[in-house]
Amino acid sequence: MKINISAVHFKADKKLEGFIQEKVEKLASMYDKVLGSEVILKIDAKEAIDNKIAEIRLIIKGNDLFAKKQCKSFEEATDIAVDALKKQLTKYKEK
Template identity: 75%
Template sequence: MRININSVHFKTDRKLEDFITEKVEKLSSLYDGIVGSEVILKVENTDSPDNKIAEIRLEIRGNDLFAKKQCKTFEEATDTAVEALRKQLVKYKEKLKV
């Protein structure tokens, strides 16, 4: 699976990219039809400590799945977005069986 990681107005370090890649690749074990994914990392300019945003789009045959989460760290935002996509994938697979 192809994984694109983009950060808006900052440079990600290798450790964060490896973490995101590892988490997103786990989704491919749930469904073989995942073609690729795009991860966009942003920092929102607010006073709130929950200003890190992770947007993940999974490209699957015939459809795209999307999750956007905002948390204190990019790791936490990625974890929650991947969990949301995992639930979406399970629902999508059930829909295909019907």
Template identity: 40%
Template sequence: MKITVQSFGLTPHPPLEEHIQKKVNKLETFYDRIQFCRVLLKLENTADKENKTAELILDIPGDDIVVKKTTLSFEESIDVCVDVAKKLLIKKKETV
């Protein structure tokens, strides 16, 4: 699976990129037909402390799985996105 990270309004530091790679690569254990993964990081313009948005787009045959979450940190947003994507991939695998 190829992983691409795009960020808007920030430059991700190497530990964040390693965290993304580690978490997203685990998704292949749940569904082995993922072709491509895009991770979009965005800093929202709000006064709220929960302003770090991560969006995970998984390209799989027949569908795309899109998960978007906003939390206090990018690491937490990625973790939540991966958890939701994992559940969706398991559900997808059961229907195939």
């Protein structure tokens, strides 16, 4: 599965990219019809504490699943977004 990671107005380090890659790959192992994923990382209002945003789009044949979470760190936002996508994927598979 191809995972495209984009960081808006900053450069994500290899450690963060590896963390995201590992988490999103677990989603692909849950369902064999996952074609790919797009992850967008953004920093909202620099003064705010919870200013890290992770948007994850899971590309599935016929339908895409999406989660967007905002937290103190990109790792935390990614974790919560992946958990939300796990729930969405479980519901999608039941259809």
